[in-house]
Amino acid sequence: MQQLKPVDVVIAGGGFVGLTLAKEIASRTPLSVVVLERGKPRKLADYATGMDELDYSVRYRMMQNLSEETATHRHSMRDSAVPIRQYGSFNPGTGVGGAGEHWAGISYRFYPEQFRLASFLREKFGTKVPENVAVQDWGFSYQEFEPYYWRAEQMIGVGGKAGNLEGKQIDGGNVFEGPRSHEYPNPPHKRTYATTLFEKAVRDLGYHPYPVPTATLSRNYTNPDGIARSGCQYCGYCVRYGCMIGAKAQPTNLLMPLLQKRKNFTLRTGCSVRRVLHRDGKAEGLSYLDTSGEEIHQPASIVILASWTLNNSRLLLLSKLGEPYDPATGKGTVGRNLTHQVSQSTRMFLDKPMNSFMGAGGLGTGISDLDGKEGLDAYPGVLRGGNIRLMSTGEGPIASFGAIPPGEVEQEWGAEFKKAALRWHDRTASISTEAEHLAYRQNFLDLDPAYTDKYGDPLTRMTLDWTEHERAQGAMLTGVHQKIAKAMGARAATSNSRQLERYTVTSYQSTHVNGGAIMGASPERSVVNPWLQHWQMPNLWIAGASAFPQNGSGNPTLTILALTLRCADALVDRYIKKPGALA
Amino acid sequence: MKRREFITLPAASLGGVLLYTLTGESEKLRAQASSGEIKVALRFFTAAEARVVEAAAERIFPSDASGPGATEAGVVIYIDRQLAGPYGRDKYRYTKAPFVQAGPEYGYQGKENPREIYRAGVAGLADFAELKPAGQDQKLRSIQSSNFFKLLRQHTLEGMFSDPMHGGNAGMAGWQLIGYPGPLMSYREEIDKNYGEEFRRKPMSLAQITGRAVTGWEDEKD
Ligand SMILES: Cc1cc2nc3c(=O)[nH]c(=O)nc-3n(C[C@H](O)[C@H](O)[C@H](O)COP(=O)(O)OP(=O)(O)OC[C@H]3O[C@@H](n4cnc5c(N)ncnc54)[C@H](O)[C@@H]3O)c2cc1C
Numbered sequence: 001m002q003q004l005k006p007v008d009v010v011i012a013g014g015g016f017v018g019l020t021l022a023k024e025i026a027s028r029t030p031l032s033v034v035v036l037e038r039g040k041p042r043k044l045a046d047y048a049t050g051m052d053e054l055d056y057s058v059r060y061r062m063m064q065n066l067s068e069e070t071a072t073h074r075h076s077m078r079d080s081a082v083p084i085r086q087y088g089s090f091n092p093g094t095g096v097g098g099a100g101e102h103w104a105g106i107s108y109r110f111y112p113e114q115f116r117l118a119s120f121l122r123e124k125f126g127t128k129v130p131e132n133v134a135v136q137d138w139g140f141s142y143q144e145f146e147p148y149y150w151r152a153e154q155m156i157g158v159g160g161k162a163g164n165l166e167g168k169q170i171d172g173g174n175v176f177e178g179p180r181s182h183e184y185p186n187p188p189h190k191r192t193y194a195t196t197l198f199e200k201a202v203r204d205l206g207y208h209p210y211p212v213p214t215a216t217l218s219r220n221y222t223n224p225d226g227i228a229r230s231g232c233q234y235c236g237y238c239v240r241y242g243c244m245i246g247a248k249a250q251p252t253n254l255l256m257p258l259l260q261k262r263k264n265f266t267l268r269t270g271c272s273v274r275r276v277l278h279r280d281g282k283a284e285g286l287s288y289l290d291t292s293g294e295e296i297h298q299p300a301s302i303v304i305l306a307s308w309t310l311n312n313s314r315l316l317l318l319s320k321l322g323e324p325y326d327p328a329t330g331k332g333t334v335g336r337n338l339t340h341q342v343s344q345s346t347r348m349f350l351d352k353p354m355n356s357f358m359g360a361g362g363l364g365t366g367i368s369d370l371d372g373k374e375g376l377d378a379y380p381g382v383l384r385g386g387n388i389r390l391m392s393t394g395e396g397p398i399a400s401f402g403a404i405p406p407g408e409v410e411q412e413w414g415a416e417f418k419k420a421a422l423r424w425h426d427r428t429a430s431i432s433t434e435a436e437h438l439a440y441r442q443n444f445l446d447l448d449p450a451y452t453d454k455y456g457d458p459l460t461r462m463t464l465d466w467t468e469h470e471r472a473q474g475a476m477l478t479g480v481h482q483k484i485a486k487a488m489g490a491r492a493a494t495s496n497s498r499q500l501e502r503y504t505v506t507s508y509q510s511t512h513v514n515g516g517a518i519m520g521a522s523p524e525r526s527v528v529n530p531w532l533q534h535w536q537m538p539n540l541w542i543a544g545a546s547a548f549p550q551n552g553s554g555n556p557t558l559t560i561l562a563l564t565l566r567c568a569d570a571l572v573d574r575y576i577k578k579p580g581a582l583a
Numbered sequence: 584m585k586r587r588e589f590i591t592l593p594a595a596s597l598g599g600v601l602l603y604t605l606t607g608e609s610e611k612l613r614a615q616a617s618s619g620e621i622k623v624a625l626r627f628f629t630a631a632e633a634r635v636v637e638a639a640a641e642r643i644f645p646s647d648a649s650g651p652g653a654t655e656a657g658v659v660i661y662i663d664r665q666l667a668g669p670y671g672r673d674k675y676r677y678t679k680a681p682f683v684q685a686g687p688e689y690g691y692q693g694k695e696n697p698r699e700i701y702r703a704g705v706a707g708l709a710d711f712a713e714l715k716p717a718g719q720d721q722k723l724r725s726i727q728s729s730n731f732f733k734l735l736r737q738h739t740l741e742g743m744f745s746d747p748m749h750g751g752n753a754g755m756a757g758w759q760l761i762g763y764p765g766p767l768m769s770y771r772e773e774i775d776k777n778y779g780e781e782f783r784r785k786p787m788s789l790a791q792i793t794g795r796a797v798t799g800w801e802d803e804k805d
């Protein structure tokens with residue numbers, strides 16, 4: 001074992017959150033900051049030769065190597081868990097920048113009620129809220145948080161159209177969103193044929209379309225940190241790829257150039273963090289293994305976990321820090337309120353070619369007429385809704401080939417299949433939905449009793465299944481998909497509502513997994529306070545979507561980054577000046 | 584050391600002279616008559632195994648009136664390289680015990696890696712290459728629900744439509760068939776034009792576009 005010299009701040013995880021915190025602390029204070037990242041270094045130059053669908057999209061070349069570490073899943077406490085042996089309903093990242101390098105860039109804000117969801121549901125639905133719902137208030141309001149949203153939007157350069165500027169509704173934007181203090185930093189993307197068809201159909205149906213907000217830059221843009229990036233080329237090698245020109249907001253283009261200039265910043269790659277070192281109610285540093293397997297201790301005055309949702313909880317559990325959540329008694333905090341997001345999609349078969357290989361991760365048109373609290377009155381039993389959108393993310397030839405309307409061929413191979421697949425090729429488009437996922441008492445994280453990672457440490461075990469509520473959300477939203485598909489002139493349209501019958505590990509839903517180390521107003525029911533500071537251990541901070549008490553319907557990263565900036569302010573402006581528990 | 588095995592393919596069919604069409608009418612995409620043969624060294628299969636896989640892939644995605652198929656695209660070479668590489672030995676799949684029976688929502692939970700699945704699967708198809716097409720189809724139908732067949736079908740399509748650096752999609756036959764232009768770096772000028780009409784270009788591979796030598800993950804040294 002090797003004992004290193006103490007530093008001021010050590011951060012587990014060099015992804016979007018870890019590097020954002022490092023940048024804020026290292027550029028605003030003289031403190032020494034060390035980031036420990038388990039994966040490899042990355043740079044822009046790697047990405048042009050990475051425009052290969054097979055390696056990156058089919059074989060997940062940028063993702064966590066599951067042979068070394070994965071998670072297990074079971075539907076309920078009655079089941080024994082099964083390892084996720086291959087991808088997967090979500091795709092954890094690894095390497096510098098984490099999943100922030102190969103995300104899609106879709107950048108929604110959450111709705112104002114999301115920040116006080118427990119109170120909101122109680123007021124609106126009273127006893128109609130199912131008894132096992134475990135949603136909580138965040139501990140601060142949308143209004144308080146709005147300046148952080150604005151900062152995060154400028155940092156990543158979100159393009160879109162405001163639908164609510166300081167309370168004034170604006171046609172062409174999302175009129176249902178919370179009030180914004182500013183128009184988006186950038187205009188919306190260009191439109192594809194498919195999105196124009198969608199837009200016309202939803203308008204005719206009386207809905208309110210808006211351009212999906214995105215961090216795949218719609219034009220050349222310099223952010224307030226002085227980082228200049230060029231506009232998106234719509235190459236379509238976006239989701240699961242790094243952007244070869246850096247038009248997509250990625251930690252390697254937004255944060256690394258600033259950090260590399262700071263003498264007080266050190267990035268160590270190939271460092272797998274295993275434990276939080278702690279004694280007498282104080283975090284003392286992180287213990288990690290380097291690529292040769294040597295155990296190294298990095299002492300630090302401030303310890304931050306930013307190792308994404310599953311590992312944030314896992315590191316706490318492995319380090320025996322805090323009381324593990326017990327769903328039987330409702331006691332304990334670590335691991336509670338595990339949520340994912342309710343994803344649905346409908347594949348449409350259309351008459352004309354779409355050129356669907358063109359696109360960008362965040363290029364799309366959406367409606368939110370049944371999102372958040374809107375439009376639910378006709379759907380008793382649905383407490384929260386979801387967005388509906390048509391995304392032109394860029395479909396590769398392997399992924400897109402072979403979609404055929406149901407019943408048209410007898411088997412998925414051979415001459416008949418080939419002929420039908422060629423006939424329909426590029427004449428399809430998908431309507432998709434992400435809906436809010438409520439937290440439930442029975443959905444949680446703990447350590448798996450049977451399966452281990454390559455070091456012999458127990459894997460994270462997810463206990464998670466859908467309930468009647470998610471199925472009702474899905475039925476409501478795919479019902480609207482079908483209406484839109486018809487208005488778009490689709491010859492056939494198939495929705496995947498069955499995905500909500502039972503949580504399915506094999507079908508990709510989103511990498512929007514949350515909770516486990518949630519923030520809240522009380523130490524009995526949350527792990528961190530609303531500044532992401534550990535309730536019992538003031539020099540330990542846990543950042544990322546692990547802090548979400550439940551999930552919104554928008555893609556989470558903008559909210560994650562805004563929350564990270566808020567945490568950074570609490571650290572830099574308050575804690576570092578006067579260490580101790582923030583009131 | 585193991586004796587090197589080869590597969591022999593008609594030269595002109597493998598990445599052969601394909602007529603490119605901007606209209607997407609696949610009839611015009613017929614490969615030209617073959618002349619001569621080329622030998623390709625195999626990395627994983629024996630020559631006999633390769634013949635079985637080639638014949639089976641051809642039934643899954645046949646060369647017919649609708650355009651070129653698995654043989655012309657060199658799908659068997661693609662599969663051979665994938666199996667020889669890290670994917671073939673499950674370098675990226677979680678393979679720790681205990682292995683349990685689980686529902687379809689968990690996907691493949693077996694112990695065998697793709698190489699083992701192919702080796703056993705191909706052994707079950709002895710004489711396959713000698714059967715008539717109808718007999719071959721019947722045989723494939725009888726194994727349709729096996730893991731082996733699922734992989735074979737998936738890999739056949741991957742071999743048709745992945746970048747030629749992986750050994751398939753020879754002459755970009757697959758991409759021409761579906762009118763895919765290759766990983767072009769910009770559609771900024773095109774994306775909001777061509778509404779409802781096919782945008783077609785003669786395809787380019789990643790190596791041609793970047794002007795650099797590119798290698799697939801299967802070639803990564805470790
Ligand atoms: C295909 C895909 C598309 C996506 N699209 C969108 C989108 O359009 N919009 C959106 O909002 N979000 C999207 N996301 C989600 C987004 O990528 C994440 O929300 C975001 O990256 C989270 O940031 P993070 O820092 O918490 O995690 P990451 O960025 O993943 O970083 C975590 C880092 O911690 C490291 N780490 C983990 N454990 C350890 C350990 N023990 N020791 C050392 N290091 C460790 C990891 O290697 C990783 O680098 C997408 C994700 C994927 C995979």
Ligand code: SF4
Pocket residue numbers: 216217231232233234235236237238239241242243244245246247248359360361
């Ligand atoms: S689509 Fe745009 S943002 Fe995405 S990788 Fe291509 S150029 Fe970059």
